[in-house]
Amino acid sequence: MLNPFEKLNCPPKVEDLIKIVLGRLPKISGNTIKDREIRRLIYYDEQVKRYLNFVNSFPRIDNLHPFYKEALEITAGKSIDNIKICLSIINKTSLTASSILKRYINEIRKSDETLANKLMRQAFGRVSSLLRKRKDCIDWIIDLTKNMKKMKSIDPEMPTVIIAGSPNVGKSTLVSKISSAKPEIANYPFTTKEIHVGHFDINGIKVQVIDTPGILDRPMKERNQIERKAINAIKNLNGIIVFLFDISQQSLYSPKEQFDLLREILEFNKNAIIALNKIDSKDEKLYAEVSKMLRENSLNFMEISAENNIGIDDLKEEIKKRVLEMVKQ
Ligand code: GDP
Missing domain, CATH: 3.40.50.300 (P-loop containing nucleotide triphosphate hydrolases)
Known part of the structure; x- marks a missing residue:
């Protein structure tokens, strides 16, 4: 068995993710204004889903080999429970962010063309502040994962x-x-x-x-x-x-x-x-x-x-x- 964290993909930290989205939005176009704003929110949703995928692919802590479980705890400097709580916060935050974005996408679909840009900006603001509120947790787990990934050569099953x-x-x-x-x-x-x-x-x-x-x-x-x-x-x-x-x-x-x-x-x-x-x-x-x-x-x-x-x-x-x-x- 190899290091269970080695192949885990780390998403960007919160501020970096928001920067990625901000950098991309002006480049997204559409046939109509509504279409463009919807595409922009879909893009943000794809980025937010990186957090969800990350949590879903995070190794099941209770199934970790005791060596890696303890290494995780030592590296974190906090208890396993703290790590689990943070993972579930990241899970919940990305689901909530996704559902906010979906709600706004539907609203834009139904709304007048003139309101589309305003709604998109509202959605962007709400989701960004939600992510920022959970930044401590998200960024901490990302740092922890990066450090665990570095432990690449130890195979706990090998003599x-x-x-x-x-x-x-x-x-x-x-x-x-x-x-x-x-x-x-x-x-x-x-x-x-x-x-x-x-x-x-x-x-x-x-x-x-x-x-x-x-x-x-x-x-x-x-x-x-x-x-x-x-x-x-x-x-x-x-x-x-x-x-x-x-x-x-x-x-x-x-x-x-x-x-x-x-x-x-x-x-x-x-x-x-x-x-x-x-x-x-x-x-x-x-x-x-x-x-x-x-x-x-x-x-x-x-x-x-x-x-x-x-x-x-x-x-x-x-x-x-x-x-x-x-x-x-
Ligand atoms: P570590 O900190 O336990 O990994 O120790 P090192 O392997 O880095 O060695 C510490 C120092 O002891 C180094 O200066 C080595 O050259 C020296 N050293 C290691 N083995 C021997 C030995 O058998 N005899 C002598 N005289 N010095 C040794």
Whole structure:
């Protein structure tokens, strides 16, 4: 299953739509004045229907894969209910606008030729002010959709290897080492931050590898949008976690901060491979502390250097084993 928003067509925002109509009206002609004004309103109706088509083709929120449903909510920064309310407002507004336009079209048909232009302008004014009254909702859902469309490369049904860990531990370096091609860069909605998505094959099974933007060890409600998206991937993708510790002298986070994050991630997804990265420039004290914490909690770990290709083949073998086990289930 691909991103359900990818193919959704976005209509113009309210002011842009009105501008399109205003720009077009003088170019519409007819055999009579009445005919011309009717054609103008029919054109406006066609434009208004773009909102109706948009709402009708919007993915059914309740049928979305949990990954996309949660991504939608995080991107929106408001609840799913708010999104549903807005969608139904857009639906109602476009139906009402259409019926106003139809009513005026009928009136023009029955009216005197001299009144036709006045009626057309009245209809234009009424419909434009109706759309403007609902502008906040309409424009917001359009922006939200544009951002969701950017999430193009993540397939929630595909087995996924999710590289997680604190910022700067070497996640994107590892993605480029374990996935075949140079990783594609996919935009994550509403942020300037990107996540890397790479692919590789295990016995003909296509696997995607993503690095989650660095997550800090802090309560969920204090987490920013980027971190919440990373947690969403960990929770809702069909995935194996590769959790990286940085045990080098350059490590930015203490053993406890890194370990607490691991503990939280394990609550969401227990299928995790733990790797101590940057083994080529290890800080002995840090290494001893991290490995002690892991042993005390009966957690196995591997030692790697993503940058210098140390332990990468073993890590790949372990990933392969886990993917095959996961696919069998
Ligand atoms: P991310 O923020 O977790 O994605 O981390 P990056 O992959 O961007 O790496 C952060 C820094 O760590 C970069 O300067 C990398 O060159 C460096 N780095 C990554 N892996 C290793 C490694 O195995 N050894 C050493 N010494 N540095 C590494």
